[in-house]
Amino acid sequence: MRTSPSMVPHVGDQDTYLVLDDFGGRFGRAWRESDEESTDRETLIRDLFAGEYSNPVRIVAFNTAEGWSRDVTVDIADELRRQYAEYDEVPTSVLRFVEAAHRR
Template identity: 70%
Template sequence: MRASPSIAPHGPDQDTYLVLDDFGRTGRAWRETDEGATDRETLILNLLSGEYKNPVRIVTFNTAEGWSRDVTVDVADEVRRRLVECGEISESILAFLVATNRG
């Protein structure tokens, strides 16, 4: 029996991160992402650079290990830690950080 190709965009030992972006009147969509840009570090750098219009949820999954989870708050916490390194942040990221604030 022939094996099906992997749906994971990279190696089986790497987690994949996707962003649900809110485009206002046109609705929400999982952002299309280059297969080499679905790792956590690239996601955080893209958030800090204003790549997303209005991120509302971030999920990660690993098909090889068979799990997925919502990591929105965890990623927001990491972005907060890195704000010191950034000059300016976009209004959308500021809104994202306010919406995910646990305190």
């Protein structure tokens, strides 16, 4: 019998970030799939600024080696806001995400 691959990273002590993206209408919300090597914080920030997410609404982080998980939506929104100046253009999806995160 075949089993599904684990979503737990094989890297021993790595914080993993997952994005809940809202596709709107009949498609709704879904946790976005990511390559194992693309779930670190730096890649997440870079992908958000690159417009890889259509409408991110929540971000969670976890570390199985350390045994924790938490909602990091506001933390990531704060970091995005601090980095605005480094980018010529900030995607609308990032602006909406930061605004919504701070209304929570």
